[in-house]
Amino acid sequence: MSNVNTELSYLLRRPVAHTTSVVFASPHSGRKYPASFLRRAVLDEKEIRSSEDAFVDDLFGNAVEHGAPLLLSQAPRAYLDLNRGADEFDPAVIEGVRRVAHNPRIASGLGVIPRVVSGGRSIYSGKLTLTEAHQRIKNVWRPYHDTLQTLMDEAHRDFGEAILIDCHSMPHEALEHVGPPGTTRPDVVLGDRFGASAASSVVEQVEAAFGAAGFKVARNMPFAGAYICQHYGRPSRRHHAVQVEIDRSLYMDEALIKPNANFKAFKVKLDGVMAELANIGRPADQRVAAE
Numbered sequence: 001m002s003n004v005n006t007e008l009s010y011l012l013r014r015p016v017a018h019t020t021s022v023v024f025a026s027p028h029s030g031r032k033y034p035a036s037f038l039r040r041a042v043l044d045e046k047e048i049r050s051s052e053d054a055f056v057d058d059l060f061g062n063a064v065e066h067g068a069p070l071l072l073s074q075a076p077r078a079y080l081d082l083n084r085g086a087d088e089f090d091p092a093v094i095e096g097v098r099r100v101a102h103n104p105r106i107a108s109g110l111g112v113i114p115r116v117v118s119g120g121r122s123i124y125s126g127k128l129t130l131t132e133a134h135q136r137i138k139n140v141w142r143p144y145h146d147t148l149q150t151l152m153d154e155a156h157r158d159f160g161e162a163i164l165i166d167c168h169s170m171p172h173e174a175l176e177h178v179g180p181p182g183t184t185r186p187d188v189v190l191g192d193r194f195g196a197s198a199a200s201s202v203v204e205q206v207e208a209a210f211g212a213a214g215f216k217v218a219r220n221m222p223f224a225g226a227y228i229c230q231h232y233g234r235p236s237r238r239h240h241a242v243q244v245e246i247d248r249s250l251y252m253d254e255a256l257i258k259p260n261a262n263f264k265a266f267k268v269k270l271d272g273v274m275a276e277l278a279n280i281g282r283p284a285d286q287r288v289a290a291e
Contacts, residue, residue, distance in 0.1 A: 008032055009143040011057075011072040012151075019067030021159035021281030023151045024060050024274070026167040027082035027144070027228060028053035030073035037079050042125050043117065046257060050118040051077045053169040054248075054257050060167050062271050066278035069151050075140045077114065078123055082144050083166075083226045084112035086137050089130075093123075096130040105226070112141065118171065152232060152239055155281070161238035163202060163281050166191075166228050172249035174222060186218035187250060191225035191243035197233025198240035202280065206242050209276035213269055246270075 031052060041048055063070040073082055090111035091097040109115035109122075113133050116122055148164075155162035175185040188210050192198040203219070210217050225233070225243040233241035248254050251266040279287045 008034070008075045009140045010074055010147055012147060013061075013064045013070040013072070015064040015067045015069065017067055018069070018154075018158065019282060019286070020278040021155040021161045022068045022163045022165060022278050023071070023148070023155055024063040024068055024165050024167060024277075025071040025148055025151075025228075026053065026056045026060060027073045028077045028168055029055070029057040030075045030077070030079075032074045033076055034079065041078075041123050043121060043123060047121055048078050048117060048123065049076070049257050050121075051114070052257075053077070053167075055252055055259060055263070056167050056169050056246075059246075059251065059267055059270055060274065063274055063278075066275050068274075068278050068281070071144070071148055071151060073144060075136075078117055080136045080140045081110065081112050081114055082141060083228050084110075085227050085231075086112060086141050086145075088112040088227075089133060090115050093127055094130055094133045095127045097133075112137070148228075148232070156237075156239065159281060159283075161281070162240065163198075164228070164232050164239075164241040165206070165277055166225070166241060166243045168223075168243060168245045169248045170223065170245040171254060172247055175247060184216055185247070187215040187247050188217045189221070189223050189245040190217060190219050191223050191229060191245065192220065192241075193225045193229050193233065194220055197225055197229040197235070198242050199235045202235075202240045203242055205280045206244075206277060209273050209280070212276065213273050215273075 057072045060070060088106055088111040089097045090106045090113065091099050093115040094113060105111060113128065113136060114123060152162040152164060190203060190207060192203045207217050223245045229241040229243050232239060251260060251263045252258060253260045
């Protein structure tokens with residue numbers, strides 16, 4: 001395994017042997033909070049971490065053992081959201097930005113430079129300069145996405161296809177209104193932008209991998225995938241992108257932002273799922289039999 005680390009943008013872990021077209025990436029688990037950012041923020045430590053996909057980098061940390069690269073964000077989502085386009089600037093938080101056509105993500109304060117964290121709580125008391133916003137794009141957004149594009153291109157070159165597993169977590173409360181009253185809440189929500197970002201055959205195999213491990217799986221509701229799935233998912237070119245959202249209550253105490261008693265067992269269970277996901281990206285005659 002080899003690691004490439006950029007201070008604030010990403011950490012890339014490569015397997016010793018690259019054996020699958022699957023690429024794992026976690027764009028929201030970064031927790032390197034710049035001191036200058038924390039000084040400007042009006043939130044305390046727990047509040048500012050509420051939009052972080054805490055511990056997702058740890059949960060998927062064994063991806064390289066299954067022959068797949070793993071790309072991890074380093075900067076936190078509250079500082080810059082890697083699941084947004086580089087031009088999704090919010091005029092309510094960045095000086096000198098013109099208002100454009102209605103964008104629901106920007107309108108809700110969740111542009112590429114977020115204005116709020118979970119619960120709609122404001123991060124800043126004033127605005128950032130446009131120069132600072134562009135610096136964040138240059139130093140954090142572009143290196144991460146340049147690297148992710150390279151990983152997808154390498155997978156396609158070596159295996160004839162590329163399958164991105166975009167790893168996220170979701171608050172347990174986000175599932176309150178999923179499905180009719182009385183139905184069982186899903187543990188995992190897969191997003192393929194309603195079929196636009198991945199071939200149905202790929203999504204079916206991803207769903208089967210989680211289902212075989214005992215997870216209850218839903219698709220696209222309430223999370224169908226955002227910029228990353230939209231940009232990297234090109235099924236007609238054999239570039240597939242599937243967003244995976246995991247209920248945080250399964251492995252962490254959401255209020256304390258700490259692993260719960262089930263964390264280790266959950267990670268072992270998820271490791272088995274990753275093995276099956278990696279298998280999806282192997283030729284049939286090279287697939288590893290499930291243990």
